[in-house]
Amino acid sequence: MKLNGSEILINTLIDEGVEIIFGYPGGAVLNIYDAIYKNEHRIRHVLTCHEQGAAHAADGYARATGKVGVCLATSGPGATNLVTGIATAYMDSVPMVAITGNVTTPLLGKDSFQEVDIVGITMPITKHNFIVREVGELQETIRKAFYIAKEGRPGPVLVDIPKDITAKISEYESKKPMELKKDCRYVTEKALANLAQFINKAERPLIFAGGGVISSGATELLKELALKINAPVATSLMGMGAFPGQHELYTGMIGMHGTKASNLLATKADLIIAIGTRFSDRVVANREHIKNAKIVQIDIDPAELDKNIKTDANIVGDVKYTLERLMNLIKEKRNDSWLELMKEYKALKSYKKDPDSVTPELLFNCLYKSFGEDLVMTTEVGQHQMWAALHYTFSKPRTLLTSGGLGTMGYGLGASIGAKIGKPESKVVNIAGDGSFSMNAIELATAVSNKVPVVVIILNNGCLGMVRQWQSFFYESRYSYTTLNRGTDYVKLAEAYGAKGYRVTEPSQIDEVLEEAFNSEVPVVIDYVINIDKKVFPMVAPGDPIDEIITEN
Structure with missing residues (x-):
């Protein structure tokens, strides 16, 4: 049958088993969004607040489910806003297909309005990328993109589609996904x-x-x-x-x-x-x-x-x-x-236990006591990320979703939305620091508007904790611009977005707040207030032997 490029794209995504697209519309992808509108009974689109949120959501979806995550953005700034999310997926070997629109093919390379060479920009941070210059090549390009994203060491693939390609007509025939074959020639x-x-x-x-x-x-x-x-x-x-x-x-x-x-x-x-x-x-x-x-x-x-x-x-x-x-x-x-x-x-201990204070250790013990090995946890990046890794017991694959290679602050909230949509039956929590959370807090609106009941726990120490910790150890406690002093009320912020907000300042509050939060039908933000000087132990200084361990004991 003959279809326009946008219809070919959507039908090919459906052929590849795609159920969810995370994206943000714009002029160069209007034809694609029109095709999404006409096929909304066959494929779901989740509108994020920022393209970076779409990339992180696609990443979280992929990590939680093992499927390929898909994100969509318009040309120029829409495309460049995906870059951090694409790099995050690349460093951690996450299968993702990022689709971007671009100006029409006659305007390419002419510094046209909202034109950028996204293929050139993302070349070092993708397994492969494509620009589609003929509508007849679109279907096979998308099929190849999914194959490459899944084959071997997984990773992100970008497909850039000029606007005129999305409108031109070509032949389309439904096809099964390309068969994955393991390359085992070296396993002799x-x-x-x-x-x-x-x-x-x-x-x-x-x-x-x-x-x-x-x-x-x-x-x-x-x-x-x-x-x-x-x-x-x-x-x-x-x-x-x-x-x-x-x-x-x-x-x-x-x-x-x-x-x-x-x-x-x-x-x-x-x-x-x-x-x-x-x-x-x-x-x-x-x-x-x-x-x-x-x-x-x-x-x-x-x-x-x-x-x-x-x-x-x-x-x-x-x-x-x-x-x-x-x-x-x-x-x-x-x-x-x-x-x-x-x-x-x-049996060796690395940190001092403080049972009478609100501490990271107490939080993770309470979380595990309540939800055990089935909890899906995303994190931002910093001290809270390391506390999660050290103090929570992960016993199942795809239950810790975190930016390991790139260390992307602002990753966790978008990823938690993608994970919850991919695994709606699971309890999903995003562990954040106040610095990381502030970077993409706007995605709370995405969670609220799409009725995605994720729980965000902010380990709020009023600073950029990990950087401040390094300043303590290696810069004689010269805290240059790591103490935030922002005065943000995260409970009121949550409520302003239409979520619920709680604040924990005493150990006795934790269990009740967690129970209410995870039984909520709307997103929840918990402001978990900890001491500014709380540090992550154990620690090895950069470049030191790994048995030269700094501890609190």
Whole structure:
């Protein structure tokens, strides 16, 4: 059948299984929005308050569901407002398709009104991007975009569509999505045998698991491997939920704000098995700091092998497929003395407990007591993000959605909206700092107008907490522009948007407020007031060995 470009776009999105688009209209995408209007019974559009909110919502939707998130923006400033969200998805390997409008093809490259080279701008932060110059190419371009976003290491793809392409007529025929095929050519018997040899010889193995375990659906295999070789399991921030947080073999996050157990074990291990993770500067990027260990790595992206840390053996391949093949080559072992050392390290404390004050630890204990492993948590970026990682027990994949690689303040609220829409049966909370929350607080209007009952908890310390913490340790407490003194009343702000607002200043208030908040049918903001000098412990100074741990005790 013959359809115009906008109709081809919407029908192709539906063919790809898209149910939700997060976006914001403008002149260059008016034809697309007209097609959305005509197909609103087949596909839902969520109007955000800002294009960055649309990108973060699509990201949160993708992380929570495992599906491709879709966002839509007009040309020029609409397109550039997506950039931070696209970069966030790129750094954390999130499958997303970002669709932008542009000026008509005759006006491209002429500095036309609201024209920008969004393809050039986003080239370093996408897996691939396209500009569609012929309407006959539109359907296949969209199909390729979804394939690329999902294939291999997931990531964002941008499709830029000039306005005249959305109006021109071309042939359309409904097609099934392109079949995903795992590239397993490097998962050879020789490579598997070599990796297995390192594991079978090890007496002090430590598994370091990352977000790739979750992306590949390999969480059960990870647990099977850990139990078979009796190895402690540490995770990256992105890997939280890949291994049951309450399991006796789990030692917590590793790195700059990692647990004592994970960091100390990494320096004592004779083998580190890195699975679906990279060695970033916030984990360990200096081979000398873990010189006692041989290192083996499994990752789908060959660019991550030997990039920061030289490995002794590695395999390029899908984690799930590789572990399935590897498991039969692995021998069972006990490692009793190694596990005793793990227990000793896990008993070490890093911070002082203060049961009589409103603290982050108390908040996360109350949240877990009430909602357990089924709570879906998004975060902004800063101290609150690290407190969440350290003090909440994540035991299921896709329950912690956070900006790990880019560290995007303002990410969490939009992401929570996307997550709640993607998983409406789940309780969804966004953990925020007052600095991060203020960046995209306007998306409260999106949650209210779309009846998305997310809960936002602001750990309000009146400052940019993580930056201030660094100023305390490394700048002799010269607090240059990190004390906010804004005087914002977050309860009144919530109410102004049509949400509910609560304030917690005493421990006795927490349980009742949480119960009311999570039973609300409208969005809720909780102003959780904490001490300005509260710091995140443990901590390793940038560049220091990971066993040189700063603690409060």
